[in-house]
Amino acid sequence: MSASSSGPQEATLRWFEWAPVRGVWRREMALYRRYWPSTSFASLVEPTIYLLAFGFGFGSVIGAAYGYNYRDFVATGVVATSVLFISAFGSMFGTFIRRTFQHTYDAVLAAPVDVHELVTAEASWLAVKAGVYGCAPVIVGMAFGLSPSPGMLLVPFVAFLAGLAFALFGIWVSAIVPSINTFDYVISGVLAPMFLVAGTFFPVDQLPSFAAAAARVNPLYHCVELVRDAVFSDLGLHDLVHVGVLLLFAALMWSLAVWKMTARLID
Template structure:
């Protein structure tokens, strides 16, 4: 006897979560890839232009005054730090705005859940797709930095993986936020009050050790700080056993955000 699985719950009978399956994730990825083929040019343009502006403004503007930072040319310091900014914006903004629009205005997720796709599979697929984009476009500042004199190294091959792990956490963060805000305008509070301080106080443009003691301690809990440390360690060849702590923090952040995103998205879409 063949069992037919219905994607959406029957009226009056809420569907309980089922075991995780990869087939729905692949299906969502195919949809995302089909959409991406339409807008890849604009996304790629922004990913290349923004780090170029940062490098010109900070790397050469401030760099002409500062010169070196912790033994590195300041432009190289900025080029490796801006990787985290690209990863943050691609992951968090995509998780917030794309998810909110698809859930509230386009009702895309209602259609997906009518198929054999559960909320935890949907969240995983959407977030992992954004994480892949973050890992790829996170390399753009590094490539721009190489054009401005950053020396290439084998450790740069690890940067997409670092960007993926960091982007996964922030994509899930964005999806969680999109499920708890009352309107799309509320994102202004998140961008100004949370995301902007995160990338400013992450060692992106200056070492966190330059901050007051309490602020430097708080910065240790910023996932972007750990991303910056891993990227610089990979590019400059200074990774060590201590780097495992940075990886553990980013993995724990992604795991926590996955639980929160699935919980609130399920409440919004099903419960």
């Protein structure tokens, strides 16, 4: 009789393991317990200021947009602000600092963690934060008269998807800029125009035809449209286009982020 192997078989690591993601999340949660009051304060104060300035200021002149009260229009549009600030800004600066100054990722990658798992963990954590804080403008809007609707329950999921895409965008940007000061070009030249022509404060149909066409390829525009359709109970098959654009943008940014982070951390 032939002898069989008595030792346990070695575990085979899959291409993607969730254990490293959970590890990064535990670290982020430990840090988050220290700074959550300031983040929560800013997430509630900013939409309040926008609603006071635009909703009541411009709203007294404009009255309505797309048939909705302008305050409600702004409250749903400002979700994009929360998503952008939490995800894109957080990933750009946070990832750059941890990679360049703190060398946190060198320590993480010394463990059995791959770059694509690290990128996924960082982006998904920021996406969850975007999903939570993306609800703040809607909650503030309800305090100013926005009528509750069942579709509001979908807002966290829309904010999560958009937040995931923009967090990955921020990670990719952090890996291609030569210095932290270079972020000024990205903020002023890319993020600010995306935010302003996303239909946040005015309908993109009011723009010149070429600008309106450009706005419709803006991922943030699709986030705003999904939020408005959900809050105003106007969801339909056309919203699958908005979801598809955000999914494609997230997939593209994941590929680029993993590629450039690998070049920075390993190659």
